[in-house]
Amino acid sequence: MTKKxxxxxxxxxxxxxxxxxxxxxxQTLADVEALCRSHAEAKGMMLDCFQSNHEGVLVDTxxxxxxxxxxxxxNPGAYTHTSIAIRDAIIGVEAKVYExxxxxxxxxxxxxxxxxxxxxxxxxxxxxxxxGYLQAIDFIAEMAEG
Ligand code: DQA
Numbered sequence: 001m002t003k004k005x006x007x008x009x010x011x012x013x014x015x016x017x018x019x020x021x022x023x024x025x026x027q028t029l030a031d032v033e034a035l036c037r038s039h040a041e042a043k044g045m046m047l048d049c050f051q052s053n054h055e056g057v058l059v060d061t062x063x064x065x066x067x068x069x070x071x072x073x074x075n076p077g078a079y080t081h082t083s084i085a086i087r088d089a090i091i092g093v094e095a096k097v098y099e100x101x102x103x104x105x106x107x108x109x110x111x112x113x114x115x116x117x118x119x120x121x122x123x124x125x126x127x128x129x130x131x132g133y134l135q136a137i138d139f140i141a142e143m144a145e146g
Pocket of ligand 1: 011103
């Protein structure tokens with residue numbers, strides 16, 4: 001069966017390209033989404049994209065992904081460090097989530113060192129810039145089915 005990936009970007013990632021370019025680079029969210037889509041398709045998978053600044057909307061989206069998407073690649077933004085609700089949604093629907101952070105959160109402020117997602121994720125990549133998203137897609141491509 002074709003693997004179907006949902007790429008979810010959380011709060012403020014709609015500002016990619018404008019926001020703190022020294023930390024997050026100059027590519028826009030549209031650039032990142034197009035890159036991820038073509039990378040997934042080149043590996044025989046399908047990828048849809050979603051972004052929201054709202055915690056509840058992200059929870060709804062994770063819940064609704066059940067039965068539609070086999071995997072999620074998610075950069076939860078600042079909700080990584082605060083959201084038990086997003087963690088519970090992932091656990092609740094048994095979503096296979098690969099966590100992506102563009103920056104190296106472990107070399108930044110201490111409040112970014114804790115993630116509510118890492119221990120329940122199928123993998124995590126930090127500090128690799130936009131190629132980190134592609135690394136997540138590669139990992140999913142290589143994962144055994146089921
Ligand atoms: C981020 C890191 C988070 O700490 C921050 O709040 C973000 C982006 C990253 O991609 O490096 O919004 O998830």
